[in-house]
Amino acid sequence: MDLTCDAPGLMSLEEAKKRISDLIPIVQELTLLPLQDCLDRISAADVYSPIDVPGYNNSAMDGYAFKLQDLKENGCVKLVGKSFAGNPFSRILGKGECIKIMTGAAIPEGADTVVMQENAELINKEQQDFVSFSRHPKIGSAIRLAGEDIKKGSRVVSKGKRICAADIGLLASLGCAQVSVYRQVRVAMFSTGDELMRAGDNYEAHRIYDSNRPAVVALLHKMNCDVIDLGIVPDDKDQLRKLLSRADLDADCVITSGGVSVGEADFIKEILAELGQIDFWKIAIKPGKPLAFGRLPNSIFFGLPGNPVSAFVTFHQIAADALRLMSGEIISPALILPAIATSSLKKRAGRTDYQRGICFIDATGQLVVESTGAQGSGVFSSFSESNCYIILERERDSVAAGETVNIQLFDRLLD
Numbered sequence: 001m002d003l004t005c006d007a008p009g010l011m012s013l014e015e016a017k018k019r020i021s022d023l024i025p026i027v028q029e030l031t032l033l034p035l036q037d038c039l040d041r042i043s044a045a046d047v048y049s050p051i052d053v054p055g056y057n058n059s060a061m062d063g064y065a066f067k068l069q070d071l072k073e074n075g076c077v078k079l080v081g082k083s084f085a086g087n088p089f090s091r092i093l094g095k096g097e098c099i100k101i102m103t104g105a106a107i108p109e110g111a112d113t114v115v116m117q118e119n120a121e122l123i124n125k126e127q128q129d130f131v132s133f134s135r136h137p138k139i140g141s142a143i144r145l146a147g148e149d150i151k152k153g154s155r156v157v158s159k160g161k162r163i164c165a166a167d168i169g170l171l172a173s174l175g176c177a178q179v180s181v182y183r184q185v186r187v188a189m190f191s192t193g194d195e196l197m198r199a200g201d202n203y204e205a206h207r208i209y210d211s212n213r214p215a216v217v218a219l220l221h222k223m224n225c226d227v228i229d230l231g232i233v234p235d236d237k238d239q240l241r242k243l244l245s246r247a248d249l250d251a252d253c254v255i256t257s258g259g260v261s262v263g264e265a266d267f268i269k270e271i272l273a274e275l276g277q278i279d280f281w282k283i284a285i286k287p288g289k290p291l292a293f294g295r296l297p298n299s300i301f302f303g304l305p306g307n308p309v310s311a312f313v314t315f316h317q318i319a320a321d322a323l324r325l326m327s328g329e330i331i332s333p334a335l336i337l338p339a340i341a342t343s344s345l346k347k348r349a350g351r352t353d354y355q356r357g358i359c360f361i362d363a364t365g366q367l368v369v370e371s372t373g374a375q376g377s378g379v380f381s382s383f384s385e386s387n388c389y390i391i392l393e394r395e396r397d398s399v400a401a402g403e404t405v406n407i408q409l410f411d412r413l414l415d
């Protein structure tokens with residue numbers, strides 16, 4: 001896939017992401033949190049196991065434990081006791097002896113093999129219980145060895161990993177009660193535009209409801225950022241200047257929507273030039289061409305375009321990764337898969353399209369993708385129905401049904 005961009009004035013998505021990742025500071029403050037509060041936080045250190053898991057040799061089945069050599073010599077073994085999980089057999093197993101053992105119970109010293117109870121038969125030799133087996137096992141059968149899952153001292157969670165539910169289970173199994181994590185990234189967000197109303201306001205002609213802020217705030221919450229929702233600001237230079245300065249004091253990152261084009265009411269550029277170092281980029285993606293990125297005295301800044309689909313795509317493709325990096329997370333590139341387009345897709349060469357699609361496995365087992373229809377930058381409904389982006393390379397023209405296209409499955413942020 002060619003995502004390079006040579007045309008003057010248009011920057012590739014890759015280039016924009018690279019420049020941003022070179023500039024952003026990673027949050028430095030760490031905090032020690034109780035394990036239960038660590039879901040979706042970023043581990044600030046490598047975590048090593050303080051113990052072996054399992055901590056002792058134990059049985060993988062309900063059955064009988066004995067020394068295989070004794071069974072081979074005698075054809076049966078003598079039943080002398082029991083070992084339960086949490087309640088082990090208390091002495092060393094003698095020659096020719098066996099015990100009944102439950103799953104997870106400790107293997108006594110002197111035993112080297114377990115056979116499941118379904119393959120055992122109790123025989124009563126003159127009032128003493130002996131056990132024989134329908135099949136002869138291999139030495140070590142059905143025994144989980146100490147340290148077989150995790151060796152003491154091995155790394156179980158890496159620095160920069162987003163802690164998931166499985167990590168919490170794993171750390172709990174090691175007796176870890178607290179984890180050192182990075183502080184959450186603080187993000188301030190507001191929308192700009194004289195035309196904007198809040199959801200719940202009475203509808204007024206020629207105005208629109210602000211959808212970018214609620215959508216981006218929802219994404220920020222999903223990313224576990226510390227969100228400062230600053231509402232809506234009209235296209236008024238003084239109010240914009242005041243709010244931006246305040247946001248910069250309170251947040252690590254300030255995000256706005258609207259006012260980054262070259263219209264007469266687009267003041268963001270002018271004000272940001274006064275307050276900090278700002279670049280305005282025309283990115284070679286569709287939707288989402290204009291994007292402002294820069295640094296304010298205390299924070300980094302993203303000016304998302306006003307069109308709702310553009311705002312969402314630029315946030316997801318560019319700002320989200322930047323925030324993840326800022327939060328200390330080590331991230332890997334999105335997984336891109338080839339799929340067959342079920343219908344034709346309109347496209348003009350010049351920018352990389354991030355169309356919205358629905359992918360599924362068809363009756364023949366092939367991964368296919370269907371367009372969600374109209375792809376205009378104001379058609380937000382195209383997002384809520386979709387489960388992937390259809391990425392159409394920069395120089396590609398329209399796509400015919402049956403052609404292979406690249407898709408990017410929606411990640412946990414968008415589902």
Ligand code: AMP
Pocket residue numbers: 191192193195196208209210211212213257258259260261263305306307308
């Ligand atoms: P702008 O980038 O300010 O020129 O806005 C581009 C288009 O997006 C205009 O049609 C705006 O009305 C619309 N728009 C701007 N901000 C928002 C918002 N917060 N929610 C929904 N639509 C918006």
Ligand code: MG
Pocket residue numbers: 192193194258259265306
């Ligand atoms: Mg505007």
